[in-house]
Amino acid sequence: MKHEIIIAGFGGQGVLSMGKILAYSGLMEGKEVTWMPSYGPEQRGGTANVTVILSDEPISSPILNEYDIAIILNQPSMDKFESKVKPGGILIYDSYGIHTPVLRTDINVYKIDAMDAATEMHNAKAFNMLILGGLLKIEPMVQLENVLAGLKKSLPERHHDLIPMNEAAIKRGMEIIERV
Amino acid sequence: MAEEVKLMKGNEAIARAAIRYGADGYFGYPITPQSEVLETLMAEMPWKTTGMVVLQAESEVAAINMVYGGASTGKRVMTSSSSPGVSLKQEGISYLAGAELPCLIVNVMRGGPGLGTIQPSQADYFQTVKGGGHGDYRLIALAPSSVQEMADFVGLGFELAFKYRNPAIILADGIIGQMMEKVILPPFHPRQTEEEIREQCPWAAQGKPASRERNVVTSLELDPAKMEENNIRFQKKYKLIEENEVRYEEYQCEDAEYLLVAFGSSARICQKVVENARAEGLKLGLLRPITLWPFPSAAISRYVGQVKGILSVELNAGQMVEDVRLAVECKVKVEHFGRLGGIVFTPDEVLQALKDKFLRS
Numbered sequence: 001m002k003h004e005i006i007i008a009g010f011g012g013q014g015v016l017s018m019g020k021i022l023a024y025s026g027l028m029e030g031k032e033v034t035w036m037p038s039y040g041p042e043q044r045g046g047t048a049n050v051t052v053i054l055s056d057e058p059i060s061s062p063i064l065n066e067y068d069i070a071i072i073l074n075q076p077s078m079d080k081f082e083s084k085v086k087p088g089g090i091l092i093y094d095s096y097g098i099h100t101p102v103l104r105t106d107i108n109v110y111k112i113d114a115m116d117a118a119t120e121m122h123n124a125k126a127f128n129m130l131i132l133g134g135l136l137k138i139e140p141m142v143q144l145e146n147v148l149a150g151l152k153k154s155l156p157e158r159h160h161d162l163i164p165m166n167e168a169a170i171k172r173g174m175e176i177i178e179r180v
Numbered sequence: 181m182a183e184e185v186k187l188m189k190g191n192e193a194i195a196r197a198a199i200r201y202g203a204d205g206y207f208g209y210p211i212t213p214q215s216e217v218l219e220t221l222m223a224e225m226p227w228k229t230t231g232m233v234v235l236q237a238e239s240e241v242a243a244i245n246m247v248y249g250g251a252s253t254g255k256r257v258m259t260s261s262s263s264p265g266v267s268l269k270q271e272g273i274s275y276l277a278g279a280e281l282p283c284l285i286v287n288v289m290r291g292g293p294g295l296g297t298i299q300p301s302q303a304d305y306f307q308t309v310k311g312g313g314h315g316d317y318r319l320i321a322l323a324p325s326s327v328q329e330m331a332d333f334v335g336l337g338f339e340l341a342f343k344y345r346n347p348a349i350i351l352a353d354g355i356i357g358q359m360m361e362k363v364i365l366p367p368f369h370p371r372q373t374e375e376e377i378r379e380q381c382p383w384a385a386q387g388k389p390a391s392r393e394r395n396v397v398t399s400l401e402l403d404p405a406k407m408e409e410n411n412i413r414f415q416k417k418y419k420l421i422e423e424n425e426v427r428y429e430e431y432q433c434e435d436a437e438y439l440l441v442a443f444g445s446s447a448r449i450c451q452k453v454v455e456n457a458r459a460e461g462l463k464l465g466l467l468r469p470i471t472l473w474p475f476p477s478a479a480i481s482r483y484v485g486q487v488k489g490i491l492s493v494e495l496n497a498g499q500m501v502e503d504v505r506l507a508v509e510c511k512v513k514v515e516h517f518g519r520l521g522g523i524v525f526t527p528d529e530v531l532q533a534l535k536d537k538f539l540r541s
Contacts, residue, residue, distance in 0.1 A: 023360060027187045035187075035360035039213060040299065060451035062359050065528040153187075 009073025014128030024150030133173020195220035214288035244272030254384030260286035274313025278399025282341035291522030299522025300354030436465030
């Protein structure tokens with residue numbers, strides 16, 4: 001089984017760290033893992049994206065033509081990556097930052113209002129974990145216990161008190177994702 | 181006990197492997213996309229554990245000359261940088277080669293020329309294997325294509341550098357430096373003791389005992405007859421390295437009708453090109469040079485008569501392609517495909533280029 005995923009949005013949304021947690025979760029699951037960031041001169045507000053590949057087989061190219069799953073968190077990323085989802089693939093977006101409807105009819109489109117949910121949780125930083133929860137609901141590529149183990153690995157120990165909040169956000173994300 | 185599998189960036193793997201392979205010193209200066217080498221070393225603080233020196237020099241020029249100083253005493257020393265910084269080091273690299281000093285240099289390439297961009301590139305191939313600095317010298321050049329190889333080649337680089345008393349270089353790029361993959365780090369090797377260095381590096385400037393003449397470490401020799409002798413000795417050594425140290429990897433080449441030649445991150449992308457081509461029924465193979473010098477010319481020349489064409493796939497305007505053409509002595513058509521200045525080709529672009537160059541009637 002192989003999942004080729006692009007996560008794209010604004011710098012500061014937690015795009016790279018979400019990818020990192022997904023990668024660590026894959027590591028915990030014993031999968032082959034590649035995490036390839038766009039490492040341009042990004043800053044908060046600029047665009048950022050990361051390619052994450054989880055596979056049971058050795059991974060060849062970290063650079064891909066198209067993706068099984070695209071997680072789109074702003075309009076520029078929608079413009080860039082909507083066409084790069086494989087036919088039959090998955091596109092997940094947060095409607096907060098997206099102004100144009102998804103035009104593709106040959107892919108499975110899901111919407112998650114994670115920005116609103118993070119505001120309800122009074123924690124803007126829960127945003128990326130809400131999205132991750134939504135992704136795992138649609139495509140349970142890693143077990144939740146391994147995600148939590150991955151979180152532990154990727155977070156410095158001084159932030160381990162945040163793990164219950166992250167777990168709550170993942171579970172909330174699983175509830176609020178909906179098919180478009 | 182089995183070593184733990186970890187997830188880390190290529191740059192981080194270089195730093196952690198250096199500590200574990202018993203490096204005595206690292207001298208560097210930050211530059212994207214390789215700054216995590218220095219950052220990781222500073223965070224790990226090996227001077228508190230193994231005694232390894234980690235120093236941010238005032239410039240790249242200072243760093244390479246600190247390497248010269250450390251290497252003169254037989255220590256395992258290294259530096260790392262990215263393309264513009266490595267250009268600054270070239271004088272020092274030539275001096276290191278001329279003084280026959282072992283050391284490890286890491287270049288995590290970015291797009292050039294000049295200050296260029298910070299995105300991945302492979303445009304320093306010529307600089308690495310055809311000189312860079314002045315004079316008839318060679319660097320043992322290793323091209324990792326995974327984070328695991330970033331770690332492994334630190335050990336291999338030091339080993340070959342000391343075996344031949346010659347600088348070795350790891351030629352990586354922004355993709356391999358910045359991406360995270362699984363890696364198993366080497367077990368801890370203790371740093372060499374002064375006694376071990378004296379035994380293994382009798383040439384080193386380690387303080388003069390009464391039992392021998394003083395050791396002089398220099399690239400300077402004003403008598404041209406002696407300088408020619410030095411050069412002849414270097415050339416003999418280079419020939420030995422060419423005979424013994426060529427490394428490469430072949431992927432699905434047995435029945436290949438067309439061959440890709442690619443190194444580093446390009447080779448990873450080309451693996452996918454081979455998979456996709458074979459899914460379409462096109463018999464494609466990949467040969468990945470692991471040592472860029474010595475270059476696997478003999479291995480490539482074996483495909484004369486088997487393949488109808490060779491595509492050299494590089495993130496540059498066509499550099500390694502010259503060595504591929506020399507290897508096959510133009511007995512088979514060799515073409516180049518690349519993207520420039522920090523743009524990375526996708527697998528589809530490479531496959532399309534192959535079709536355009538070889539399969540159009």
